[in-house]
Amino acid sequence: MNCYGFQKTSSSIAPGYVISPLSRVNSKKLYITLRIFKEKSSGDWHVHFGVNGDPEPVGYFPKTLIPGLIDKPLEISFGGFASHLKPLPSPPMGSGYASISGNAASFTNLKLIDAEGNEHIVNVDLPSNVDGKGCYTPSKIESAQFYYGGPGCTD
Secondary structure: OOOOOOEEOOOOOOOOOOOOOOOOOOOOOOOEEEEEEEOOOOOOEEEEEEEOOOOEEEEEEOHHHOHHHOOOOOOOOOOOOOOOOOOOOOOOEOOOOOOOOOOOEEEOOOEEEOOOOOEEEOOOOOOOOOOOOOOOOOOOOEOOEEEEOEOOOOO
16 A cells, blocks of 8 residues: 555455465465556556455556556566565575476466556566566466575575
């Protein structure tokens, strides 16, 4: 809820909430669906969220909050973020496994849905922005998915 002006419509979830329970290695996987789209008639940006099912409305960003996106191309990005009060050691991200592991956290079924409602599978690798220390390194995007995260760094 750090974005002033976000109009919350859900009583159960909002941006910034901690998602619980979490998937664990060697146990049942939970799947999160996040959908952000520009509503055609109002121009507002709606956020929908779901765990192991269809996403439900969370709220929206009124178009007046982001006037630069009214008629301009949109940039999309996917990823993770890890934060800690002390600089080292850095905390794990995702499952704590490196992106080369089959146990790493992942984004799957990556799509861009255009203003007409047409789905476009994201099947090309996108530029990555990493911490510079090699603590967290994403895999390449293949078959509309990629892996990310890592154990963190101690030096």
